[in-house]
Structures are given as C-alpha cells and as structure tokens.
Amino acid sequence: MFKDHAVKLGICPIGWTNDDMPELGSGNTFEQCVSEMALAGFQGTEVGNKYPKDIKELKKALELRELQIASAWFSTFLTTRPYKETEEAFIEHRNFLCEMGAKVIVVSEQGHSIQKEDVSLFEAKPHFSEKEWELLADGLNLLGELSREKGMDIVFHHHMGTGVQTKEEIDKLMEITDENKVSLLFDTGHLYLSGEDPLDVLKLHLPRIKHVHLKDVRDDVAAQVRHKKMPFLDGVKEGMFTVPGNGDIDFGPIFETLAHLDYNGWMLVEAEQDPSTANPLEYAIIARNYIRETARI
Numbered sequence: 388m389f390k391d392h393a394v395k396l397g398i399c400p401i402g403w404t405n406d407d408m409p410e411l412g413s414g415n416t417f418e419q420c421v422s423e424m425a426l427a428g429f430q431g432t433e434v435g436n437k438y439p440k441d442i443k444e445l446k447k448a449l450e451l452r453e454l455q456i457a458s459a460w461f462s463t464f465l466t467t468r469p470y471k472e473t474e475e476a477f478i479e480h481r482n483f484l485c486e487m488g489a490k491v492i493v494v495s496e497q498g499h500s501i502q503k504e505d506v507s508l509f510e511a512k513p514h515f516s517e518k519e520w521e522l523l524a525d526g527l528n529l530l531g532e533l534s535r536e537k538g539m540d541i542v543f544h545h546h547m548g549t550g551v552q553t554k555e556e557i558d559k560l561m562e563i564t565d566e567n568k569v570s571l572l573f574d575t576g577h578l579y580l581s582g583e584d585p586l587d588v589l590k591l592h593l594p595r596i597k598h599v600h601l602k603d604v605r606d607d608v609a610a611q612v613r614h615k616k617m618p619f620l621d622g623v624k625e626g627m628f629t630v631p632g633n634g635d636i637d638f639g640p641i642f643e644t645l646a647h648l649d650y651n652g653w654m655l656v657e658a659e660q661d662p663s664t665a666n667p668l669e670y671a672i673i674a675r676n677y678i679r680e681t682a683r684i
Contacts, residue, residue, distance in 0.1 A: 576602025
C-alpha cells in the first residue's frame with residue numbers, strides 16, 4: 388500500500404501518562420513507556436513531560452530501544468499574548484527537537500482554548516475574530532521561518548476546543564498562511580469528533596500535511612459527552628478516545644488515501660485514555676496489529 392520507507396510508525400506517550408492530567412498514569416515511568424512502545428513494535432515517539440530533558444540521556448534511552456523522536460507539542464498563544472513571548476519559548480523548543488533529529492514541530496494555538504476548562508466541549512468552542520486570525524497567521528508564518536532555519540517544518544495541530552477545529556477553520560488557516568512556512572498535522576480523531584469527514588480534509592490539504600496522528604473515537608462515549616455537556620478532559624477520562632481498531636472510525640479509506648497520494652512522514656498513534664482502565668501496552672499492541680493488518684505496514 389505505502390511505498391517502501393515512506394512512512395515511519397510511532398506512538399505518543401499520552402496513553403501512558405497524560406501531561407494535562409498527571410494523575411492519569413502517575414506511576415508509569417519514562418522507562419516503562421518507551422520500553423513498551425518498542426515491545427509493541429513502534430519506531431518512534433513524541434516527547435512527554437516525563438522524558439529526560441538532557442539530550443544525551445534521552446538519546447541513549449531511545450537508542451537502546453531503537454526508537455526515534457518524531458516531534459513534540461508546542462502551545463502558541465499568538466491570539467492572546469505578544470508574539471515575542473511565544474518566539475522565545477519556541478526557539479528553545481525548536482533547538483531541542485533539532486538536536487533529537489526531529490523534522491517537524493507540532494504547534495497548536497491555545498489562545499482562548501477550552502481544553503482545560505470546566506465548560507461544555509461541544510457548546511463552548513471559541514471562535515477567532517478577524518484580528519485574531521491575522522495575528523495567528525502572521526505569528527505562524529514567523530515561526531515557520533524560524534523552523535526553516537534548522538531545516539524543519541511547523542505542523543499546525545487542529546484540535547477540539549480551540550479556534551481551529553473544524554474543516555472550515557482549517558481551510559481558512561491554510562488559505563491565510565504561507566504554504567512554504569506553515570504545514571498541517573492531520574488528526575483523525577479530532578476531525579471525526581468535530582463532526583467532519585477526515586477524508587475531506589485529507590484529500591484537500593495533503594500537499595501541506597507533514598505529520599499524522601491516528602486517533603480513534605468511541606461514538607457512544609462521545610454522544611454521552613455531548614449530551615451531558617462534559618468538558619474535554621472529562622471526556623478523555625470517560626474513554627472518548629481510543630487507539631485505531633478499537634473505536635468507530637474506519638481507517639481503511641484513510642490509509643488508502645494517504646498511500647495513494649504518496650504521504651511521506653510519521654504516523655503516530657495518539658489516544659488519550661486512563662491507563663488504569665486501558666493498559667498502555669495492551670492498547671499499543673491492539674493499534675500496532677490493526678495498522679499492520681489494515682495499512683500493511
């Protein structure tokens with residue numbers, strides 16, 4: 388299906404420990420996390436809060452397990468704070484990822500985000516003003532220039548509970564940013580949960596998609612989150628997300644489209660779950676087996 392060596396397959400540490408809710412998986416160590424990633428058959432990972440900050444230490448731990456760093460999340464506040472505050476933190480983040488061999492930097496705009504707020508995920512979604520869209524586009528273009536200094540790309544992460552969540556908002560962001568400076572992260576779960584068809588976004592924007600998150604959704608739990616007007620993090624704890632092959636998204640057409648359109652880059656399983664009820668190694672193996680059977684990689 389995919390061309391040889393076109394795709395690298397990884398998994399994110401959020402299934403072991405949740406950075407936004409440290410109580411989820413608090414007892415799971417960094418060493419357990421990366422060892423189980425390797426045991427399940429993955430090639431790489433994104434960076435979590437428990438990962439060593441020392442580059443030599445992190446490289447040694449990963450090399451022992453034949454793992455690579457694909458990227459790491461970076462929160463921007465371009466719509467609500469002065470650009471220089473974001474730039475300073477971004478340069479430090481960029482330099483760290485560059486030293487670790489990553490080629491992309493995951494960026495998500497958190498200005499006005501309700502991801503951590505005690506409000507209804509489906510009813511309290513923020514919307515940007517035209518001025519805020521302009522600030523976001525200008526800031527992302529500048530961060531894209533900084534990433535290019537190191538031969539890297541920023542990949543924008545559309546996300547539930549933020550100002551860039553829907554297909555319409557993704558389309559607008561891609562229209563007002565420089566295609567040579569701002570790329571896109573394609574997240575199946577966030578699109579599906581938002582009520583979008585992930586294939587629509589994939590087919591339209593693949594030339595700018597340089598990073599993929601494979602997240603599944605349990606329809607029954609998502610319906611409960613909507614009906615009970617639950618916040619995002621409560622939805623996570625209830626099991627709204629899961630790994631590919633364990634939820635209700637049909638990944639077959641998604642894999643076929645990615646392969647047909649010659650996607651080249653990382654695909655990372657990312658499923659926020661409570662590890663006390665969803666054993667991380669067990670679910671990592673479920674995802675790896677499903678991807679092997681469905682995508683033939």
